Amino acid sequence: MKKQKICIIGDGLSGLTAALALSNLDIEVDFIIKNIQEKKTSDPRITAISQSNFKFLIKYLDKKDAKLFWSCKKINLFYEKINYLYNFINFSENHKNLLYIIKNNDLKKIFLKKIKSKKNIKIINKEVKKVDTKNTCILLGKKSYVYDLILLCVGRSSKIISEFVGKRYIQKDDKEIALTSMVSHNINISDPRQYFLKEGPLAILPINEKNFSFVWSVSNKLKTINTKDLVYNKLKKILGNKTNINLNEIVTFPISFKFNSIFSKNNSLVLGDGSYNVHPVAGQGFNLIIRDIIKLFQFIEYNQSLGLPIRDSEIIKKFVSSRKPENLLFGLGINLTNSFFKQNKITSPIKDFILKDINKFNFLKEISIKISDKGIFQSLK
Numbered sequence: 487m488k489k490q491k492i493c494i495i496g497d498g499l500s501g502l503t504a505a506l507a508l509s510n511l512d513i514e515v516d517f518i519i520k521n522i523q524e525k526k527t528s529d530p531r532i533t534a535i536s537q538s539n540f541k542f543l544i545k546y547l548d549k550k551d552a553k554l555f556w557s558c559k560k561i562n563l564f565y566e567k568i569n570y571l572y573n574f575i576n577f578s579e580n581h582k583n584l585l586y587i588i589k590n591n592d593l594k595k596i597f598l599k600k601i602k603s604k605k606n607i608k609i610i611n612k613e614v615k616k617v618d619t620k621n622t623c624i625l626l627g628k629k630s631y632v633y634d635l636i637l638l639c640v641g642r643s644s645k646i647i648s649e650f651v652g653k654r655y656i657q658k659d660d661k662e663i664a665l666t667s668m669v670s671h672n673i674n675i676s677d678p679r680q681y682f683l684k685e686g687p688l689a690i691l692p693i694n695e696k697n698f699s700f701v702w703s704v705s706n707k708l709k710t711i712n713t714k715d716l717v718y719n720k721l722k723k724i725l726g727n728k729t730n731i732n733l734n735e736i737v738t739f740p741i742s743f744k745f746n747s748i749f750s751k752n753n754s755l756v757l758g759d760g761s762y763n764v765h766p767v768a769g770q771g772f773n774l775i776i777r778d779i780i781k782l783f784q785f786i787e788y789n790q791s792l793g794l795p796i797r798d799s800e801i802i803k804k805f806v807s808s809r810k811p812e813n814l815l816f817g818l819g820i821n822l823t824n825s826f827f828k829q830n831k832i833t834s835p836i837k838d839f840i841l842k843d844i845n846k847f848n849f850l851k852e853i854s855i856k857i858s859d860k861g862i863f864q865s866l867k
């Protein structure tokens with residue numbers, strides 16, 4: 487059989503992960519990157535990767551790259567009461583690592599370095615203007631290129647995606663933004679924390695004991711005020727007034743829950759933020775994407791083991807029916823969690839009652855850890 491050829495468009499975390507993982511199969515990959523020269527200094531985010539997803543990724547990286555990940559064995563959750571922060575739940579699992587935290591820029595750098603070393607990946611530095619899903623081909627300049635499979639990893643605001651999906655999506659837009667930045671400090675913080683504050687959830691993700699990144703989801707109305715002062719004062723309140731804090735420039739990201747009803751057409755498949763966006767409160771966006779890529783890898787590998795082609799096969803159908811329900815459930819569950827913690831005079835007494843003893847329910851904590859690690863269906867097996 488002729489060597490199968492796939493095209494991966496977009497070099498965000500989805501495209502890079504797909505290229506890195508799928509290039510380990512017996513296929514050729516064209517990896518299309520926009521504006522490689524001016525790349526990509528400006529992603530200030532940090533990503534927390536679950537234990538099983540980390541195990542999948544690290545197989546494809548160099549041993550020394552593992553040092554860039556900060557591993558964490560505990561996660562503590564707090565709820566803001568009138569005068570204090572109530573630590574209502576602590577997650578840990580027999581001293582096992584729960585999360586691996588890394589700067590997005592470092593992750594992209596090590597992925598790209600590895601991709602460049604692969605003989606079966608051709609990196610093409612061009613913007614794709616058109617994808618012809620009927621003939622599984624793309625237009626680059628005046629030339630068109632035909633593939634067995636096209637993966638669109640072009641993010642949430644790409645024109646290609648809006649043409650692909652049209653108006654077929656569900657969306658819940660609470661008019662929120664995520665504020666994020668790096669913080670250095672003089673105390674020791676080695677594990678992640680999530681604070682459900684009256685303005686919205688604030689996650690602290692350490693990259694070492696003296697530096698962390700935070701993601702604070704707040705109403706977009708706060709964008710007009712001095713966010714640096716707001717964040718500084720809030721962090722002082724959380725970490726104690728005596729703590730010295732050094733705050734980098736704050737960057738904002740739009741957030742909303744969006745789920746496209748169309749993931750695929752013929753032999754083209756959308757992966758990553760182009761297919762769904764989940765609220766960052768649970769740090770699950772990229773983790774869902776990694777699970778999607780693991781599934782796609784398994785389906786292609788299985789087809790290849792039977793000597794079947796990728797093009798016009800059952801791969802995309804099987805992928806969509808296995809991943810779409812899980813991703814939708816996850817997105818809705820995360821939204822529900824976010825709504826539950828919103829401060830409200832009527833529901834607060836019920837919330838206080840639920841949260842009071844929740845830390846004693848070990849089975850609930852075990853299930854939550856499993857689901858965040860492996861996803862819903864995999865952890866029920």
Ligand SMILES: Cc1cc2nc3c(=O)[nH]c(=O)nc-3n(C[C@H](O)[C@H](O)[C@H](O)COP(=O)(O)OP(=O)(O)OC[C@H]3O[C@@H](n4cnc5c(N)ncnc54)[C@H](O)[C@@H]3O)c2cc1C
Nearest residue numbers: 496498499500520534614640641758759769770771772773
């Ligand atoms: C504040 C915040 C914090 C987060 N924290 C976490 C976390 O802790 N854990 C977690 O799991 N997830 C997290 N997420 C989610 C995660 O960051 C995203 O899901 C992920 O980065 C999406 O990557 P992507 O590749 O799909 O999209 P993008 O990052 O948008 O990448 C798309 C790429 O496609 C390229 N492109 C677009 N159009 C074309 C074209 N026509 N031709 C060629 N290239 C093109 C663009 O240049 C870009 O590089 C967070 C999200 C936010 C907003």
